[in-house]
Amino acid sequence: xxxxxxxxxxxxxxxxxxxxxxxxxxxxxxxxxxxxxxxxxxxxxxxxxxxxxxxxxxxxxxxxxxxxxxxxxxxxxxxxxxxxxxxxxxxxxxxxxxxxxxxxxxxxxxxxxxxxxxxxxxxxxxxxxxxxxxxxxxxxxxxxxxxxxxxxxxxxxxxxxxxxxxxxxxxxxxxxxxxxxxxxxxxxxxxxxxxxxxxxxxxxxxxxxxxxxxxxxxxxxxxxxxxxxxxxxxxxxxxxxxxxxxxxxxxxxxxxxxxxxxxxxxxxxxxxxxxxxxxxxxxxxxxxxxxxxxxxxxxxxxxxxxxxxxxxxxxxxxxxxxxxxxxxxxxxxxxxxxxxxxxxxxxxxxxxxxxxxxxxxxxxxxxxxxxxxxxxxxxxxxxxxxxxxxxxxxxx
Amino acid sequence: xxxxxxxxxxxxxxxxxxxxxxxxxxxxxxxxxxxxxxxxxxxxxxxxxxxxxxxxxxxxxxxxxxxxxxxxxxxxxxxxxxxxxxxxxxxxxxxxxxxxxxxxxxxxxxxxxxxxxxxxxxxxxxxxxxxxxxxxxxxxxxxxxxxxxxxxxxxxxxxxxxxxxxxxxxxxxxxxxxxxxxxxxxxxxxxxxxxxxxxxxxxxxxxxxxxxxxxxxxxx
Numbered sequence: 001x002x003x004x005x006x007x008x009x010x011x012x013x014x015x016x017x018x019x020x021x022x023x024x025x026x027x028x029x030x031x032x033x034x035x036x037x038x039x040x041x042x043x044x045x046x047x048x049x050x051x052x053x054x055x056x057x058x059x060x061x062x063x064x065x066x067x068x069x070x071x072x073x074x075x076x077x078x079x080x081x082x083x084x085x086x087x088x089x090x091x092x093x094x095x096x097x098x099x100x101x102x103x104x105x106x107x108x109x110x111x112x113x114x115x116x117x118x119x120x121x122x123x124x125x126x127x128x129x130x131x132x133x134x135x136x137x138x139x140x141x142x143x144x145x146x147x148x149x150x151x152x153x154x155x156x157x158x159x160x161x162x163x164x165x166x167x168x169x170x171x172x173x174x175x176x177x178x179x180x181x182x183x184x185x186x187x188x189x190x191x192x193x194x195x196x197x198x199x200x201x202x203x204x205x206x207x208x209x210x211x212x213x214x215x216x217x218x219x220x221x222x223x224x225x226x227x228x229x230x231x232x233x234x235x236x237x238x239x240x241x242x243x244x245x246x247x248x249x250x251x252x253x254x255x256x257x258x259x260x261x262x263x264x265x266x267x268x269x270x271x272x273x274x275x276x277x278x279x280x281x282x283x284x285x286x287x288x289x290x291x292x293x294x295x296x297x298x299x300x301x302x303x304x305x306x307x308x309x310x311x312x313x314x315x316x317x318x319x320x321x322x323x324x325x326x327x328x329x330x331x332x333x334x335x336x337x338x339x340x341x342x343x344x345x346x347x348x349x350x351x352x353x354x355x356x357x358x359x360x361x362x363x364x365x366x367x368x369x370x371x372x373x374x375x376x377x378x379x380x381x382x383x384x385x386x387x388x389x390x391x392x393x394x395x396x
Numbered sequence: 397x398x399x400x401x402x403x404x405x406x407x408x409x410x411x412x413x414x415x416x417x418x419x420x421x422x423x424x425x426x427x428x429x430x431x432x433x434x435x436x437x438x439x440x441x442x443x444x445x446x447x448x449x450x451x452x453x454x455x456x457x458x459x460x461x462x463x464x465x466x467x468x469x470x471x472x473x474x475x476x477x478x479x480x481x482x483x484x485x486x487x488x489x490x491x492x493x494x495x496x497x498x499x500x501x502x503x504x505x506x507x508x509x510x511x512x513x514x515x516x517x518x519x520x521x522x523x524x525x526x527x528x529x530x531x532x533x534x535x536x537x538x539x540x541x542x543x544x545x546x547x548x549x550x551x552x553x554x555x556x557x558x559x560x561x562x563x564x565x566x567x568x569x570x571x572x573x574x575x576x577x578x579x580x581x582x583x584x585x586x587x588x589x590x591x592x593x594x595x596x597x598x599x600x601x602x603x604x605x606x607x608x609x610x611x612x613x614x615x616x
Contacts (some may be wrong), residue, residue: 002420003505003511007505010494011493014493067512119573232609244578264614270607296489297491297492300485300489300491301502301506302450302474303448303450303477303483303485303489304477304478304483304502304503304506304550305474305477305478305479305503305506305554306474306478306505306506306550307470307471307474307475308470308474309471310506310515362492377553388451389450389451389477390450390451393485393489395448
């Protein structure tokens with residue numbers, strides 16, 4: 001067997017340029033698969049990873065979320081908040097107001113969403129994961145103070161807003177006491193474009209005592225789904241409606257995201273499969289060329305006593321060696337490409353993202369390379385082995 | 397012993413049929429040195445290919461040691477080519493990716509001989525044909541005469557009873573041709589059957605018996 005390897009290796013080496021091209025063909029296909037899969041897993045992990053940190057949270061909204069659209073059906077009442085508080089297994093609860101208002105800064109106006117809630121609770125939801133860049137977080141008695149998100153500070157007005165700058169909302173002056181860091185993807189929509197107030201201040205500014213959003217933390221993540229149902233029931237009872245409140249656990253969101261990622265991965269694998277088909281046509285072409293070119297040599301081998309199976313195994317060995325090398329190169333390149341893409345994408349999106357290289361993806365890549373190599377080498381190899389020795393010898 | 401019975405080979409070229417061999421009956425005894433002469437197209441190479449089990453007849457049979465080769469399957473024919481027959485071609489037909497000693501060892505490789513054993517024997521065979529100093533040269537680094545001597549060494553690697561040469565001196569100069577014929581004569585003296593096809597009467601003169609062919613038939 002070792003000898004067959006030697007003979008196969010010789011003929012690969014003899015046709016160096018073409019062997020390298022074939023190896024590259026396979027490598028590109030396998031690298032595409034490995035890279036795309038690893039980036040896909042990396043993305044999924046980056047996002048579910050952040051969500052898992054909030055796995056004990058349940059968000060409750062007065063409306064329905066279907067697909068990407070949110071339909072608000074009204075607002076919660078103080079009674080709703082009190083009833084939810086009574087449900088067993090709940091650690092914290094935060095009631096929040098939420099609405100848009102026109103904000104004026106240095107004679108420039110912009111509509112901005114205002115979020116108000118219990119400062120301690122809001123803080124635990126947002127300050128810990130995002131962080132304060134400038135100033136400090138709200139205190140319970142900050143009736144005239146507010147904290148702003150990164151985009152409010154930097155993007156919404158011509159001039160950048162800093163701590164101690166004054167904003168005017170509905171004719172009242174407020175002082176910026178803190179500015180958030182730029183939030184990661186998971187928190188960006190919640191924090192970056194918002195103004196944060198104490199519950200009382202926000203209710204004054206928005207001239208309402210409506211609660212638009214309740215956030216709940218539970219003690220036991222395993223109970224989250226059950227508690228979410230209880231919350232929906234309690235609030236629906238209060239309003240006499242079947243589908244008024246919607247309570248979403250992070251677990252169910254993670255599941256939904258998982259489904260989305262399965263689709264994304266499917267598409268990525270499809271793209272990679274096309275690359276692989278192209279690569280395998282390349283291998284078959286190379287092997288066919290190799291057989292044609294060596295018709296004479298095959299004839300000589302058969303004339304001096306090689307059996308058809310000897311010729312078949314030599315050619316199969318040759319194509320599987322080429323695909324093995326292609327597979328290894330493909331895996332290495334794929335991992336490097338995946339790391340580069342993840343790093344680039346992570347930097348661009350402002351999130352921590354690393355490619356997740358699963359051993360089964362590497363093994364699968366190698367297996368695919370070998371299968372493709374052997375299959376696409378089989379037809380030419382069989383063709384070679386079936387040649388009549390006298391005709392093959394005569395072939396020049 | 398090798399003999400043929402009504403050996404016939406017909407090639408089809410489009411609509412035309414070419415009778416390369418017509419009812420050839422030939423007997424070659426063990427240890428004989430026979431030369432088959434004839435102009436090109438007379439069917440002598442076709443006959444040699446049949447005897448060497450490289451080609452199958454349209455009708456009739458080749459018997460090798462009383463075995464009808466027409467009844468053998470492809471693997472059994474390969475085994476005869478490997479074990480009983482050494483083939484020498486006009487074009488040498490060495491494998492150009494392998495060096496001299498590896499070429500000589502190739503039939504032993506297909507016979508499953510261990511690597512060290514077959515390389516040692518291959519080297520001995522090369523020494524015997526006077527190429528002891530060329531064992532690691534590639535065919536492209538050897539002259540025509542040297543390549544043909546490598547081919548002879550290769551033909552002997554599985555110690556066959558029969559050595560077949562298809563114009564073995566056709567591509568070398570006269571002097572080298574005579575040297576090659578001397579080697580073949582030496583092999584004959586060792587007891588091997590030598591069958592050579594040639595159109596050169598001088599070469600045929602080395603043989604113990606000469607047969608002439610024309611139009612696919614063996615004369616006299």
